[in-house]
Amino acid sequence: xxxxxxxxxxxxxxxxxxxxxxxxxxxxxxxxxxxxxxxxxxxxxxxxxxxxxxxxxxxxxxxxxxxxxxxxxxxxxxxxxxxxxxxxxxxxxxxxxxxxxxxxxxxxxxxxxxxxxxxxxxxxxxxxxxxxxxxxxxxxxxxxxxxxxxxxxxxxxxxxxxxxxxxxxxxxxxxxxxxxxxxxxxxxxxxxxxxxxxxxxxxxxxxxxxxxxxxxxxxxxxxxxxxxxxxxxxxxxxxxxxxxxxxxxxxxxxxxxxxxxxxxxxxxxxxxxxxxxxxxxxxxxxxxxxxxxxxxxxxxxxxxxxxxxxxxxxxxxxxxxxxxxxxxxxxxxxxxxxxxxxxxxxxxxxxxxxxxxxxxxxxxxxxxxxxxxxxxxxxxxxxxxxxxxxxxxxxxxxxxxxxxxxxxxxxxxxxxxxxxxxxxxxxxxxxxxxxxxxxxxxxxxxxxxxxxxxxxxxxxxxxxxxxxxxxxxxxxxxxxxxxxxxxxxxxxxxxxxxxxxxxxxxxxxxxxxxxxxxxxxxxxxxxxxxxxxxxxxxxx
Numbered sequence: 001x002x003x004x005x006x007x008x009x010x011x012x013x014x015x016x017x018x019x020x021x022x023x024x025x026x027x028x029x030x031x032x033x034x035x036x037x038x039x040x041x042x043x044x045x046x047x048x049x050x051x052x053x054x055x056x057x058x059x060x061x062x063x064x065x066x067x068x069x070x071x072x073x074x075x076x077x078x079x080x081x082x083x084x085x086x087x088x089x090x091x092x093x094x095x096x097x098x099x100x101x102x103x104x105x106x107x108x109x110x111x112x113x114x115x116x117x118x119x120x121x122x123x124x125x126x127x128x129x130x131x132x133x134x135x136x137x138x139x140x141x142x143x144x145x146x147x148x149x150x151x152x153x154x155x156x157x158x159x160x161x162x163x164x165x166x167x168x169x170x171x172x173x174x175x176x177x178x179x180x181x182x183x184x185x186x187x188x189x190x191x192x193x194x195x196x197x198x199x200x201x202x203x204x205x206x207x208x209x210x211x212x213x214x215x216x217x218x219x220x221x222x223x224x225x226x227x228x229x230x231x232x233x234x235x236x237x238x239x240x241x242x243x244x245x246x247x248x249x250x251x252x253x254x255x256x257x258x259x260x261x262x263x264x265x266x267x268x269x270x271x272x273x274x275x276x277x278x279x280x281x282x283x284x285x286x287x288x289x290x291x292x293x294x295x296x297x298x299x300x301x302x303x304x305x306x307x308x309x310x311x312x313x314x315x316x317x318x319x320x321x322x323x324x325x326x327x328x329x330x331x332x333x334x335x336x337x338x339x340x341x342x343x344x345x346x347x348x349x350x351x352x353x354x355x356x357x358x359x360x361x362x363x364x365x366x367x368x369x370x371x372x373x374x375x376x377x378x379x380x381x382x383x384x385x386x387x388x389x390x391x392x393x394x395x396x397x398x399x400x401x402x403x404x405x406x407x408x409x410x411x412x413x414x415x416x417x418x419x420x421x422x423x424x425x426x427x428x429x430x431x432x433x434x435x436x437x438x439x440x441x442x443x444x445x446x447x448x449x450x451x452x453x454x455x456x457x458x459x460x461x462x463x464x465x466x467x468x469x470x471x472x473x474x475x476x477x478x479x480x481x482x483x484x485x486x487x488x489x490x491x492x493x494x495x496x497x498x499x500x501x502x503x504x505x506x507x508x509x510x511x512x513x514x515x516x517x518x519x520x521x522x523x524x525x526x527x528x529x530x531x532x533x534x535x536x537x538x539x540x
Contacts, residue, residue, distance in 0.1 A: 053073060091109055091113050275301065477500050
């Protein structure tokens with residue numbers, strides 16, 4: 001009887017153990033399938049992939065290796081959405097799971113960092129990561145993985161060349177990749193699609209429209225070949241095709257393509273892509289002289305631009321924070337290392353302490369100088385269009401008073417005056433003042449007025465003559481471009497002059513200095529110094 005009870009008890013234990021093992025195995029399998037779902041949905045439905053990821057992270061059975069992989073997938077999903085701030089937070093969290101990441105996952109994380117920082121115009125930080133990744137890649141023993149990393153790095157290098165306008169070098173690099181990386185592209189569809197988008201962009205910039213169309217068409221078709229359509233690539237391909245059609249003056253076709261692209265960008269909730277698409281729609285409607293749709297898209301563009309600027313600023317702040325944190329972590333590691341050495345070699349520690357003291361003094365002095373520069377640039381940017389303009393206006397008014405006899409003031413009806421002022425406001429919000437042929441007579445014709453009325457109103461309300469009024473608008477426009485668009489800082493002064501409506505380099509420089517108090521070259525230098533020194537200041 002006792003033996004029978006023991007046997008029954010052992011059978012019960014075995015059943016419970018087997019059941020528990022089966023349940024655990026089922027949980028692990030479910031987690032594996034859900035992880036695959038995240039990866040397949042990233043480029044088509046990032047919001048859904050994020051929901052699945054958050055669900056998995058809440059599981060108590062999840063391992064560190066799985067959590068490390070899911071964090072990478074979450075970062076990719078946020079990048080697809082254009083939420084670079086959240087993406088960076090998850091990418092830099094890899095330091096907590098470094099021992100659980102595969103080599104390929106570590107490479108993917110670094111590539112994502114490079115791409116995001118490049119998108120935020122933090123080129124120095126991006127290139128620093130790339131240099132480190134190139135060194136790591138050169139030491140890889142796995143040939144296939146090494147080649148995958150080399151191709152990924154080359155594509156990022158190509159993006160930098162495109163950004164710098166080095167089209168010949170970029171196209172040459174892409175042709176080399178096409179000839180040497182067929183097997184890599186065959187086994188990595190996302191990498192191939194990315195290559196086709198980059199190649200299409202290069203040929204588009206080079207005005208080789210047929211070649212560009214070929215690459216964008218391939219990317220558009222390839223985006224549908226994945227388990228879930230790659231909406232991000234498809235949208236970028238459609239934007240490229242819309243650009244090609246616009247250059248061919250196929251404006252009706254552009255409308256169809258951009259409408260499809262906008263729907264796709266809304267699916268992945270990417271504000272940056274939406275702003276780009278709406279901007280293209282706006283230009284296209286302007287070319288069609290479709291005033292009604294132009295006004296609609298222009299209002300939408302302003303809102304999207306505000307949203308994208310807010311997102312970009314948040315992402316830049318996050319980038320500074322995570323990079324600074326990483327620097328502090330490395331600093332702490334070195335500090336602990338020096339503290340350990342203290343117990344063994346006191347003499348070496350004293351030498352290191354003296355060296356550190358020397359560099360600390362240099363750092364304090366450097367920081368003091370940087371703060372002076374930053375303070376100066378802030379004052380310059382704040383007063384740029386007020387104090388300097390006021391001084392310039394006072395000079396001009398004084399000159400006009402001495403050189404010109406007082407003229408009898410023209411009497412203008414109040415209603416007429418208000419109409420002209422309202423039209424002037426609309427003119428200021430447009431970019432028509434960038435037209436080199438603009439003159440008092442031309443503007444008067446555009447505003448349905450006459451030159452006497454227009455001149456009198458500008459003099460009485462803006463306290464400047466017509467030429468100064470136009471020059472101020474142009475200088476304000478180019479200053480905003482220099483402050484908000486990193487690409488403009490790298491352009492030549494002659495291009496900036498032409499871009500804001502001046503006929504010559506010298507006239508632009510003269511007017512710029514008369515309004516701001518400093519030359520355009522000096523202004524750009526200050527902006528560059530501020531950007532670099534702010535980053536250095538945050539880093540330290």
